[in-house]
Amino acid sequence: DTEVTQTPKHLVMGMTNKKSLKCEQHMGHRAMYWYKQKAKKPPELMFVYSYEKLSINESVPSRFSPECPNSSLLNLHLHALQPEDSALYLCASSQAPGQGAQDQPQHFGDGTRLSIL
Amino acid sequence: GDSVTQMEGPVTLSEEAFLTINCTYTATGYPSLFWYVQYPGEGLQLLLKATKADDKGSNKGFEATYRKETTSFHLEKGSVQVSDSAVYFCALSDQSGGGADGLTFGKGTHLIIQP
Numbered sequence: 001d002t003e004v005t006q007t008p009k010h011l012v013m014g015m016t017n018k019k020s021l022k023c024e025q026h027m028g029h030r031a032m033y034w035y036k037q038k039a040k041k042p043p044e045l046m047f048v049y050s051y052e053k054l055s056i057n058e059s060v061p062s063r064f065s066p067e068c069p070n071s072s073l074l075n076l077h078l079h080a081l082q083p084e085d086s087a088l089y090l091c092a093s094s095q096a097p098g099q100g101a102q103d104q105p106q107h108f109g110d111g112t113r114l115s116i117l
Numbered sequence: 118g119d120s121v122t123q124m125e126g127p128v129t130l131s132e133e134a135f136l137t138i139n140c141t142y143t144a145t146g147y148p149s150l151f152w153y154v155q156y157p158g159e160g161l162q163l164l165l166k167a168t169k170a171d172d173k174g175s176n177k178g179f180e181a182t183y184r185k186e187t188t189s190f191h192l193e194k195g196s197v198q199v200s201d202s203a204v205y206f207c208a209l210s211d212q213s214g215g216g217a218d219g220l221t222f223g224k225g226t227h228l229i230i231q232p
Contacts, residue, residue, distance in 0.1 A: 033219060035219070040225075040227075042223065048217050056218065097212060103211065104210075105151055110160040
């Protein structure tokens with residue numbers, strides 16, 4: 001069991017659908033992350049939230065829209081995705097700068113496996 | 118920019134063999150170093166970490182030592198089991214700039230342990 005919970009575990013959607021991925025943690029972490037992982041590749045950073053504010057957007061297309069409604073929740077809203085967006089989407093959390101020592105490990109959820117038809 | 122290089126594999130070993138997965142890094146600051154493991158169909162699990170030079174991280178029989186002079190963080194285990202079959206990622210975190218940032222990952226090493 002992981003301390004970062006992601007829902008749903010699997011999602012199949014058409015290119016015109018709107019859906020959302022959800023991530024929740026109760027470790028008191030104030031930094032949260034979205035990564036995209038294609039098969040046989042390492043995770044690629046998409047977004048970073050620090051103290052509920054978006055601090056890094058790695059030039060992600062606007063069809064991906066992140067949201068951090070509070071310190072425990074992170075959402076990723078999806079709209080008009082393309083087949084190449086099919087991947088495993090991983091959420092992670094860690095202590096943010098100022099919460100403790102620098103460079104604390106990130107804790108990952110099990111991911112949402114997304115398939116675009 | 119920061120980077121991590123690790124052997125990609127697949128690495129195939131027999132049960133009870135000795136394991137080494139090499140990892141080297143380049144970083145502008147003083148990074149923390151991590152090994153993560155990913156089992157099929159799952160997310161990444163933190164295996165071990167080291168935050169400064171000469172630190173040794175260890176967990177579940179795995180060890181890695183932060184070597185600043187050789188910029189390396191090689192993963193070792195004395196006797197592997199079939200259940201160790203997974204993909205292993207070496208990663209670094211360098212927040213010397215002051216803000217939260219993503220991890221820099223190596224490409225991952227697929228480890229296969231045969232009975």
